[in-house]
Amino acid sequence: MTKTVPAYQRIKNAILDNIHSGKWQAGNAISTEMALAEEFGVSRMTVNRALKELSEERVLERRQGSGTFVAQQQFNHTFVEVRNIAQDLKSANRDYRAEVVSKRAITADMLDDELRRDFGIDKVDGGLGKDGSSEASVLYEVKIIHFADGQPIQFEERWVDANKVPAFIEQDFSVVNTSDYLIAKSPLERGSYTIRALAAPDEIANFLQVLPQSPTLVLCRQTYSAGQVVTFVKMWHAGDRYQFSGDL
The missing domain is CATH 3.40.1410.10 (Chorismate lyase-like)
Structure with missing residues (x-):
């Protein structure tokens, strides 16, 4: 039997897909909570959980009164040193x-x-x-x-x-x-x-x-x-x- 993916996880996956595909790039505002709730047919509480987890994972940045944005990651070789x-x-x-x-x-x-x-x-x-x-x-x-x-x-x-x-x-x-x-x-x-x-x-x-x-x-x-x-x-x-x- 196929296990059902929780609604909040489906929202997280969709947001990550948009980021990895380049549709949403660093600094871009993503869809509002209301728009995401309508798109996925869920409550804003469910959307809020997905956005909260992605913010804690430093994928998104939530700005009071402005919305939610793709985080500007400060990647460099001293943080993760990958030897070539x-x-x-x-x-x-x-x-x-x-x-x-x-x-x-x-x-x-x-x-x-x-x-x-x-x-x-x-x-x-x-x-x-x-x-x-x-x-x-x-x-x-x-x-x-x-x-x-x-x-x-x-x-x-x-x-x-x-x-x-x-x-x-x-x-x-x-x-x-x-x-x-x-x-x-x-x-x-x-x-x-x-x-x-x-x-x-x-x-x-x-x-x-x-x-x-x-x-x-x-x-x-x-x-x-x-x-x-x-x-x-x-x-x-x-x-x-x-x-x-x-x-x-």
Whole structure:
């Protein structure tokens, strides 16, 4: 049985769709509470809940006596520092290239529990398209090997919300850096990450040209825009070729 989406959540989804599509841009006033109530056939109290939650998520800004506006987000690289391996290697005077192993669109029935959890996709109806079809693409997946001086140094597995960045899958990621493209198309407001030491599974070992079960450093990161996850990435690094460092 398909689970009914609450009215306030439908309103939130519609507002986010308008923002991500560019219909409502930063600084633009959105429809009034009364107009939204009429459009969705709900009470103003229901609309108010949706707007209140989006304001708390810093997607919208409510101004007393003026209305509700798309928030002017102050995105920058110091708030969410997304390292670009291509720039790092070129800055170190090392020869860099990227090789795309695969890229594809993923439908709801192809998602594992980790991806459902990271993107907040409900097992019952979260992957349905607007026409009710379960065949709608919900995520894009790319796998890329990054080389330094001809030696594989990082294997990238990335998943991107297909609705928020629809042209992502069309890019040539042997030329375009994934992080740079996402920042340009869907500016990042916050993120979270973990770094773990893991033994390399056979597939990863093959891509990194190391022995199976060799030590690797794995950076997992998810980043948000307009209150929702835009991308989740796993970056595998050969343990004897890579280290993370910074200044305190």
